[in-house]
């Protein structure tokens with residue numbers, strides 16, 4: 402019999418054999434669970450889902466109610482391939498926000514195609530807005546699966562800094578670096594696809610303010626105008642937006658530019674209901690896209706549907722129907738929004754407690770959403786030192802991720818103190 406690696410070498414082609422799972426989050430969760438089972442007084446900041454102060458998963462009751470009201474058809478049947486029409490409208494409305502009509506009146510047409518989560522929308526853009534061998538433009542700290550999605554599509558990643566070096570007056574966009582990356586991509590591949598996870602970036606919790614959004618927007622507008630033969634796609638990954646202070650800030654930023662919009666720039670949103678509706682496992686999202694030319698959008702719908710058909714077939718119908726029902730029923734929508742708003746407040750209180758108790762620690766900008774992040778050259782050592790205080794966090798590639806979403810509120814300050822003490826013990830101040 403062949404040894405395992407020999408057999409893998411025979412059965413698995415090299416591109417597949419090179420793939421690996423990412424179990425660092427589960428490994429640190431398991432350590433927390435083990436310590437808790439031993440009766441130790443420990444805190445769990447490892448999970449990337451909203452937990453209440455007792456550590457139970459928050460499930461929005463409006464979603465539970467909508468699911469029980471659904472007819473069997475919506476529970477068992479296939480979805481139309483582009484998604485249920487009512488859900489596609491809801492996705493556009495929730496991604497773009499209350500100024501959707503204004504955006505359309507200013508000259509944009511908008512469309513949506515359902516996808517299994519925001520991840521599916523990212524995949525649809527990767528498969529269709531670039532050619533294999535190209536690279537996607539991301540920021541220098543990014544959600545790990547960006548790399549996995551790019552790999553699966555035969556694409557690379559190229560990055561620009563999350564925060565500019567000279568962080569003057571809270572202005573953190575490195576416009577020079579961004580414009581230079583855009584120019585390089587135009588030269589090397591003739592098309593640009595940028596994924597921008599804003600607001601409430603994972604893993605930092607950073608949200609661009611209105612001046613910063615405008616800086617980013619202007620870099621794209623200028624690059625598109627200067628290179629009319631190149632195609633630009635700016636995709637906003639808004640997975641956490643409905644827990645941010647300005648959930649639809651990008652709509653405010655874009656509207657004044659529509660009148661003078663370059664044809665070779667398309668705006669997309671990777672819309673996700675995983676967090677906003679607490680239905681992570683139901684796999685419900687959409688790619689939403691906007692451009693002045695209706696004909697272009699009509700051409701893109703079957704293109705995205707084709708990729709979906711050849712990858713996951715159709716998106717699940719049940720969550721689409723439930724989400725559409727909630728947003729077409731004022732009672733259910735009010736119930737949904739009360740939980741969403743309440744949880745946003747909980748996140749804010751936890752973040753405040755955490756940051757206040759660790760005021761001398763250097764965090765990445767931390768404004769909204771599920772996470773906070775301490776950049777560090779040796780995140781595993783820092784996590785180990787923090788764990789000595791009974792606090793379990795996650796060492797990522799460039800720092801330590803704190804799951805503000807999973808910390809009990811009463812433990813937020815304790816977590817801040819543990820980070821602060823670990824930081825001093827390891828002499829990170831210098």
Ligand SMILES: Cc1ncc(COP(=O)(O)O)c(C=O)c1O
Pocket residue numbers: 449517518519520521544598603638640672673674675681685686
């Ligand atoms: C930054 C970011 N983008 C997109 C997603 C997509 O989530 P889903 O596919 O569950 O909608 C996530 C989920 O964790 C995320 O953190």
